[in-house]
Amino acid sequence: MAFSPDGTRVVTASVDATARLWDAKDGTPLATLQGHTGYARAVAFSPDGTRVATASGDKTARLWDTNDGQPLATLPGHLDDVTSVAFSPNGRHLLTGSRDGTARLWPATPEGFLIQACQYLHPWPAYAQVAETCAPYLDRTP
16 A cells, blocks of 8 residues: 555555555545456555556556546566556656566656557667657657
């Protein structure tokens, strides 16, 4: 579980594959974050409090909008349970850890996902062309 940066909300992880947002003052439920197919193991708020990350036994991490509880992204790729999540201090990256023995660094902003997708379209050895191809997004690189 984790407090929001401003201390007004709490997010909890649950064995029912959900995470929940709560009002920290009176315990009122604010949103249920549904989408994982394995139990939620860990949670974290972004530094600005606008996003929550969840780690799950379904081998994924997910990003959620804290205003409406809607999913923003699913981050697949680990080969075993994702056991930890942490935002970078500026909120632009997410670090995940897994029982598969790996840690992964992900973009955690819409612009970062666009850049990553653009880079996948132009993989190594065409990497030198990424700056030109992805130029509209580079001024917002996470």
